[in-house]
Amino acid sequence: MEQDLFKAxxxxxxxxxxxxxxxxxxxxxxxPGEHLTAEEIYELAKxxxxxxxxxxxxxxxxxxxxxxxxxxxxxxxxxxxxxxxNAAEVKRHHHHHAICKxxxxxxxxxxxxxxxxxxxxxxxAGFTVTDHEVKLTGYCRDCTxxxxxxxxxx
Amino acid sequence: MEQDLFKAxxxxxxxxxxxxxxxxxxxxxxxPGEHLTAEEIYELAKxxxxxxxxxxxxxxxxxxxxxxxxxxxxxxxxxxxxxxxNAAEVKRHHHHHAICKxxxxxxxxxxxxxxxxxxxxxxxAGFTVTDHEVKLTGYCRDCTxxxxxxxxxx
DNA sequence: ATCAATGCAAAGGTTTTGCAAAAAT
DNA sequence: ATTTTTGCAAAACCTTTGCATTGAT
Numbered sequence: 001m002e003q004d005l006f007k008a009x010x011x012x013x014x015x016x017x018x019x020x021x022x023x024x025x026x027x028x029x030x031x032p033g034e035h036l037t038a039e040e041i042y043e044l045a046k047x048x049x050x051x052x053x054x055x056x057x058x059x060x061x062x063x064x065x066x067x068x069x070x071x072x073x074x075x076x077x078x079x080x081x082x083x084x085x086n087a088a089e090v091k092r093h094h095h096h097h098a099i100c101k102x103x104x105x106x107x108x109x110x111x112x113x114x115x116x117x118x119x120x121x122x123x124x125a126g127f128t129v130t131d132h133e134v135k136l137t138g139y140c141r142d143c144t145x146x147x148x149x150x151x152x153x154x
Numbered sequence: 155m156e157q158d159l160f161k162a163x164x165x166x167x168x169x170x171x172x173x174x175x176x177x178x179x180x181x182x183x184x185x186p187g188e189h190l191t192a193e194e195i196y197e198l199a200k201x202x203x204x205x206x207x208x209x210x211x212x213x214x215x216x217x218x219x220x221x222x223x224x225x226x227x228x229x230x231x232x233x234x235x236x237x238x239x240n241a242a243e244v245k246r247h248h249h250h251h252a253i254c255k256x257x258x259x260x261x262x263x264x265x266x267x268x269x270x271x272x273x274x275x276x277x278x279a280g281f282t283v284t285d286h287e288v289k290l291t292g293y294c295r296d297c298t299x300x301x302x303x304x305x306x307x308x
Numbered sequence: 309a310t311c312a313a314t315g316c317a318a319a320g321g322t323t324t325t326g327c328a329a330a331a332a333t
Numbered sequence: 334a335t336t337t338t339t340g341c342a343a344a345a346c347c348t349t350t351g352c353a354t355t356g357a358t
Binding site for chain 1: 316
Binding site: 168169170172174175205206207208209210213232 | 336337338339340341342348
């Protein structure tokens with residue numbers, strides 16, 4: 001996402017363009033494929049602007065999620081995480097995640113295999129799907145071998 | 155899940171069978187289709203055994219998740235919730251959820267549309283999937299109409 | 309000039325932990 | 334008899350909020 005587009009989105013909503021908001025988005029954009037927590041964004045942002053406060057990070061990510069500029073994800077480790085979204089597209093294509101139960105590694109991927117399910121949900125229950133999230137858990141390639149030897153005894 | 159099976163699972167792992175553990179599982183089992191928080195389980199359990207402590211609920215749900223007796227789910231409202239799992243089955247069939255963004259209603263459903271995706275993930279990345287969770291957000295039948303009238307102005 | 313956004317510190321809410329007492333094996 | 338589990342309270346934790354100050358329009 002270009003900075004100018006982001007500024008336009010802010011102004012369109014009557015929100016002010018601040019250095020802190022630009023910095024938070026830039027920080028997330030500079031770490032593609034990572035799923036940063038508020039604390040991590042804070043630490044990274046402080047390197048460029050040490051006066052920034054943690055509360056500003058929390059308030060800013062709320063705004064960014066609201067604007068569909070970033071997505072909120074959770075891997076059930078007690079942290080809420082954020083990753084770049086794709087606000088400009090009409091049809092959202094969220095990342096899906098495969099989380100290794102052993103080493104915690106996260107594999108991200110895309111895929112629109114849910115369209116038939118979403119249509120069926122509308123037809124049967126009248127539910128209009130606007131967003132979806134697929135979370136897979138299991139064992140990554142490196143941990144699969146180890147897992148098998150452990151599981152044998154159970 | 156029958157209580158005897160649960161007792162057997164506990165003993166198999168060297169864990170002790172306590173009235174509190176039986177009560178927590180019973181409480182969750184008695185509320186099918188609801189996704190209870192720790193606090194809600196606590197309030198319900200107190201009706202039957204008023205001496206029980208909230209810390210025991212937290213410790214017990216951790217055990218139950220570990221044993222695959224219950225599943226942990228989150229609808230991003232700040233609460234971790236729990237629902238009955240199906241530990242006995244070799245292949246887990248989790249509930250999927252459609253969460254209404256307006257009224258918060260949760261529609262649960264099942265479906266194994268992810269098998270081809272999971273196979274593909276193994277073939278391409280060596281990732282062995284053991285669990286999956288699909289979370290859809292949107293608008294339920296009752297809220298869909300209202301949503302349309304709201305969205306027209308945007 | 310006005311109104312929103314920030315930074316700090318304090319408060320909020322959920323979840324975890326330390327420890328002595330109680331319960332299960 | 335031994336070891337785990339419980340209950341209570343305190344602590345830890347992430348996140349939100351109040352308020353005066355700063356910054357954007």
